[in-house]
Amino acid sequence: MKKIVKLEGLDCANCAMKIEKAVAKIDGVEEASVNFMTTKMSLRGEREHMPEILSQAEKIVHQLEPDVKIVKA
Numbered sequence: 001m002k003k004i005v006k007l008e009g010l011d012c013a014n015c016a017m018k019i020e021k022a023v024a025k026i027d028g029v030e031e032a033s034v035n036f037m038t039t040k041m042s043l044r045g046e047r048e049h050m051p052e053i054l055s056q057a058e059k060i061v062h063q064l065e066p067d068v069k070i071v072k073a
Helices: 013-024 047-064
Strands: 002-008 029-035 040-045 069-072
Touching: 002 047, 013 029, 013 040, 013 047, 040 047, 047 069
Parallel strands: none
Antiparallel strands: 002 040, 002 069, 029 040
């Protein structure tokens, strides 16, 4: 399953790279990419694990960049 979310407040390309690398390490994530220009994060993983993946991704984003919010599309 593929899920795309918006990263509201993302204003740093280096921050996008840090988020992408950290989220890619979450169990169940097959692929993660953050597009700084569109401020969108794309996640691919098994459907049944997606709610937990999104929850963990949100925690990681908040830890790395407290001003960035995940907005589910």
